[in-house]
Amino acid sequence: MEMKRRMGFIERGTEFLKLKRDHLAKELTASIEVLKGRRSLLLENLRMAYRAVTAAYISLGPTEVRSQASSIKSRLELEVLPRSVMGVRYPFIKVEKEPQIAGELDITLSEAAEKVLAILKEIIQLAEFEARAERIADELGKTNRKVNALENTIIPGYKQIIKFIEDKLDEEGLEELVRMKLIGGALARRRE
Amino acid sequence: MSPGLTYVVVKGHAMMADLLTPERMRALAERESLEGFVEQLANTPYGRISIEAEGDLSIALEKVFYQKFIERMMAIVDLAPTKIGDFLQSYYYLRFEVINLKRIIRGKFSGLPTTQIVESLIPIVPYSVGSYENLASKETFAEAIRLLDGTPYASLVGRLELSDKYDAIWPIEIALNHLYASAVFKSLEELPQADRGLVKRIVQAEADVENFLVAAKQRSARESAHDPEEMFPATYGIGLDKLREAIRSEDIRKVIRELDWPYIDILAPLYTGDVALIRSRLRQHIYSISRKGRAENDFGFNVIMAYLVFSEIEKDDLVGIGWGITQGIAPEDILKYLAIPNVE
Numbered sequence: 001m002e003m004k005r006r007m008g009f010i011e012r013g014t015e016f017l018k019l020k021r022d023h024l025a026k027e028l029t030a031s032i033e034v035l036k037g038r039r040s041l042l043l044e045n046l047r048m049a050y051r052a053v054t055a056a057y058i059s060l061g062p063t064e065v066r067s068q069a070s071s072i073k074s075r076l077e078l079e080v081l082p083r084s085v086m087g088v089r090y091p092f093i094k095v096e097k098e099p100q101i102a103g104e105l106d107i108t109l110s111e112a113a114e115k116v117l118a119i120l121k122e123i124i125q126l127a128e129f130e131a132r133a134e135r136i137a138d139e140l141g142k143t144n145r146k147v148n149a150l151e152n153t154i155i156p157g158y159k160q161i162i163k164f165i166e167d168k169l170d171e172e173g174l175e176e177l178v179r180m181k182l183i184g185g186a187l188a189r190r191r192e
Numbered sequence: 193m194s195p196g197l198t199y200v201v202v203k204g205h206a207m208m209a210d211l212l213t214p215e216r217m218r219a220l221a222e223r224e225s226l227e228g229f230v231e232q233l234a235n236t237p238y239g240r241i242s243i244e245a246e247g248d249l250s251i252a253l254e255k256v257f258y259q260k261f262i263e264r265m266m267a268i269v270d271l272a273p274t275k276i277g278d279f280l281q282s283y284y285y286l287r288f289e290v291i292n293l294k295r296i297i298r299g300k301f302s303g304l305p306t307t308q309i310v311e312s313l314i315p316i317v318p319y320s321v322g323s324y325e326n327l328a329s330k331e332t333f334a335e336a337i338r339l340l341d342g343t344p345y346a347s348l349v350g351r352l353e354l355s356d357k358y359d360a361i362w363p364i365e366i367a368l369n370h371l372y373a374s375a376v377f378k379s380l381e382e383l384p385q386a387d388r389g390l391v392k393r394i395v396q397a398e399a400d401v402e403n404f405l406v407a408a409k410q411r412s413a414r415e416s417a418h419d420p421e422e423m424f425p426a427t428y429g430i431g432l433d434k435l436r437e438a439i440r441s442e443d444i445r446k447v448i449r450e451l452d453w454p455y456i457d458i459l460a461p462l463y464t465g466d467v468a469l470i471r472s473r474l475r476q477h478i479y480s481i482s483r484k485g486r487a488e489n490d491f492g493f494n495v496i497m498a499y500l501v502f503s504e505i506e507k508d509d510l511v512g513i514g515w516g517i518t519q520g521i522a523p524e525d526i527l528k529y530l531a532i533p534n535v536e
């Protein structure tokens with residue numbers, strides 16, 4: 001009985017794990033689609049930012065670009081916080097402080113700076129998204145292995161043990177019946 | 193004492209032969225290695241240049257080209273007759289000094305070491321201040337500004353309060369821009385009437401395009417935009433109304449399309465956000481009008497102005513090529529932003 005109760009518990013757990021697996025698989029498929037799109041967009045934006053920086057250097061000269069760039073007052077400050085989806089923890093990156101320009105930038109450089117800052121934010125978001133997808137994939141792998149182990153090893157094992165116990169009990173019950181019949185027959189013969 | 197306009201004009205004519213042709217400039221930009229570039233440059237009046245292997249090669253090249261330009265400029269400006277000399281000194285020496293002062297202020301603001309700040313300066317003799325090293329060696333940028341009291345930059349001291357309020361150096365930089373602009377316009381008005389034409393066209397085209405670019409930049413910060421009258425102390429072909437419209441309009445294309453030539457062509461790259469191309473087109477335009485100006489009067493001030501304009505644009509193009517080659521940028525991407533090879 002204890003075994004059957006445990007078996008029921010394991011089967012319910014397996015169902016939950018299957019549900020989790022399906023949900024994670026759905027999340028992962030959606031994440032991969034988004035990642036693909038974001039990655040190609042990021043590459044395109046990177047190209048544009050690179051072109052803007054190149055143009056600023058050619059137009060202003062390296063010393064002027066460096067001098068103007070030195071008027072950046074504060075650096076990009078980030079905070080990494082934990083978040084969770086279906087129990088899967090992943091890093092969430094919060095931009096605490098954006099770089100501030102204290103000087104009067106030339107428009108070529110300010111355009112380039114804007115593009116680079118936007119790219120930095122995109123890279124941060126993409127890194128966060130990639131880490132999330134990676135963790136989901138890891139968890140999906142783990143859940144899948146658990147479900148497989150439960151479905152292919154543990155549950156059949158339990159079923160086998162239960163069947164063995166049931167067979168044994170049936171066998172013992174039959175033996176008992178035969179024994180009782182034999183005893184009953186012997187007693188009837190003695191009475192005669 | 194000036195040896196007279198004729199001498200300077202003749203000298204200008206003679207020096208003109210040393211300038212690089214569009215073909216030579218193109219050939220330099222098409223070199224794929226620094227060695228090839230230096231080799232190609234050796235066949236020009238620049239001769240074989242030697243650059244230190246240590247440090248940033250593009251900056252070393254930039255210094256070489258600046259040095260050459262300053263030599264050329266001094267050979268003309270220092271000999272020019274009084275009124276013309278005054279204008280050229282404001283236009284060149286003051287401009288370079290303003291650039292140097294900005295570099296010192298930025299360097300002090302960001303805590304760069306004095307040696308690094310001094311190395312970043314354009315190698316000119318100070319024009320209106322005692323010594324750049326003295327300014328750069330001050331503890332803070334505010335102390336450096338206070339040292340300017342008693343010079344033509346004394347008004348910057350009054351901007352320190354605003355700078356302190358915003359913890360920024362842009363109030364000082366804007367004040368420096370205004371100081372330079374008013375000095376140039378004042379000396380321009382004092383030029384003999386006959387010599388004003390070309391210079392006016394150049395200075396006005398520069399001011400108009402720069403004003404429009406500042407207005408375009410303000411579009412993204414419309415709420416914090418300064419008062420247009422304060423921002424644009426001098427306007428010419430692009431009036432204050434148009435600049436206001438550029439700041440406020442949703443569609444900058446419409447504003448550009450309504451401008452007159454040459455601005456409609458020069459500013460067109462703003463449609464695609466390629467602002468560096470605007471500078472290249474402005475340089476091409478200035479190169480063209482200088483060439484035309486020289487053709488109109490081959491024995492007057494126009495020759496001097498054209499020579500200086502060609503020299504400076506050559507310097508700017510060579511600095512761009514030098515940087516592009518050291519960074520491994522494709523020749524077509526470098527050529528796109530150059531002025532001389534693209535002049536029609």
